Amino acid sequence: MTYQFPHRPRRLRSNPAVRALVEEYRLTPADFVLPVFITDESIPTEIISMPGVFRWPLEHLQDQLKIWRDMGIRSFALFPKIDSHKKDVTGSEILNPNSLVYRAANALRNSNLDILLIADLALDPYTTHGQDGVLDAKGNVDNDRTVEVLANASVVCADAGFDWVAPSDMMDGRVGVIRSILDQNSFSNTGIISYSAKFASSYYGPFRSAINSATIGKTVDKKSYQLNPSNFKEAKRELWLDFEEGADMLMVKPAEPYLDVISYASKNINLPIAAYQVSGEYSRIMAASQLGWLDWKSCALESLVSIKRAGADLIFNYFADRIAPDL
Numbered sequence: 001m002t003y004q005f006p007h008r009p010r011r012l013r014s015n016p017a018v019r020a021l022v023e024e025y026r027l028t029p030a031d032f033v034l035p036v037f038i039t040d041e042s043i044p045t046e047i048i049s050m051p052g053v054f055r056w057p058l059e060h061l062q063d064q065l066k067i068w069r070d071m072g073i074r075s076f077a078l079f080p081k082i083d084s085h086k087k088d089v090t091g092s093e094i095l096n097p098n099s100l101v102y103r104a105a106n107a108l109r110n111s112n113l114d115i116l117l118i119a120d121l122a123l124d125p126y127t128t129h130g131q132d133g134v135l136d137a138k139g140n141v142d143n144d145r146t147v148e149v150l151a152n153a154s155v156v157c158a159d160a161g162f163d164w165v166a167p168s169d170m171m172d173g174r175v176g177v178i179r180s181i182l183d184q185n186s187f188s189n190t191g192i193i194s195y196s197a198k199f200a201s202s203y204y205g206p207f208r209s210a211i212n213s214a215t216i217g218k219t220v221d222k223k224s225y226q227l228n229p230s231n232f233k234e235a236k237r238e239l240w241l242d243f244e245e246g247a248d249m250l251m252v253k254p255a256e257p258y259l260d261v262i263s264y265a266s267k268n269i270n271l272p273i274a275a276y277q278v279s280g281e282y283s284r285i286m287a288a289s290q291l292g293w294l295d296w297k298s299c300a301l302e303s304l305v306s307i308k309r310a311g312a313d314l315i316f317n318y319f320a321d322r323i324a325p326d327l
């Protein structure tokens with residue numbers, strides 16, 4: 001029995017060649033920013049809650065970046081794991097030009113690797129309480145004092161050799177202040193990729209243990225600055241504010257739970273839109289794979305292409321180095 005259907009969409013899916021021909025979105029390693037954890041310890045250590053992701057000693061960093069660069073990954077965001085004894089309540093280590101992350105940038109600046117080096121700009125790796133800011137007398141995160149420290153730290157980043165800074169703190173007004181202090185210090189070519197719509201997500205847990213951010217096992221409450229996952233209007237407002245303050249790229253974070261926000265930003269704002277597929281989005285796939293319940297690679301590809309389809313121009317993600325060779 002054969003019907004005379006006017007439409008047979010399956011013709012476009014009937015073999016691999018035609019499927020490849022009509023494929024609408026294709027991931028490439030050039031889309032990816034690989035977050036890289038760095039450490040003062042002497043050997044690479046795998047992060048227990050992020051199987052396949054390591055903290056890298058500085059001595060290994062250059063060779064490792066070359067391996068990733070040869071896979072086509074060209075952009076890297078560095079995250080330091082700071083020794084507990086260097087942390088304090090104000091996170092003052094962020095202004096120490098000899099601190100781990102600045103030594104890393106310094107070591108890489110003459111490497112000829114032709115890569116983009118991004119500094120995540122926030123206080124949480126450096127504070128004993130794990131908040132992304134300086135606290136006031138009542139224990140609340142003090143917006144303007146935090147902005148001042150971050151702005152000063154952005155100059156230390158640029159001075160150390162970072163090409164871009166990525167403020168990930170969600171303080172009000174910080175993008176504008178960072179832009180002007182960079183310009184005043186002759187760093188007008190240093191770009192700002194702003195974590196604009198960053199939600200108070202439960203998916204950051206594995207990252208916080210990766211950098212040994214305070215109070216493992218206890219959740220640090222960041223709801224007074226990160227967005228409520230329910231709030232779309234407020235996310236749009238944050239995106240536009242960072243646009244007006246002069247950010248060069250805007251980020252939505254986490255990624256897959258917020259595809260609507262990515263889609264809005266990409267349709268409405270004429271800046272590159274970044275998405276950050278965060279540690280928990282990575283770990284849930286890896287954990288299910290370890291249980292034999294999911295195939296991690298095909299899930300990773302499906303998740304990443306959904307983020308691209310929603311409108312992300314670039315994607316921070318921890319799978320990048322494992323999937324780039326297959327793309």
Ligand code: PBG
Nearest residue numbers: 122124168203204207278279280
């Ligand atoms: C800190 C920062 C966080 C992440 C990136 N920068 C954690 C947080 O806000 O608590 C999360 C990244 C991830 O989970 O992969 N400012």
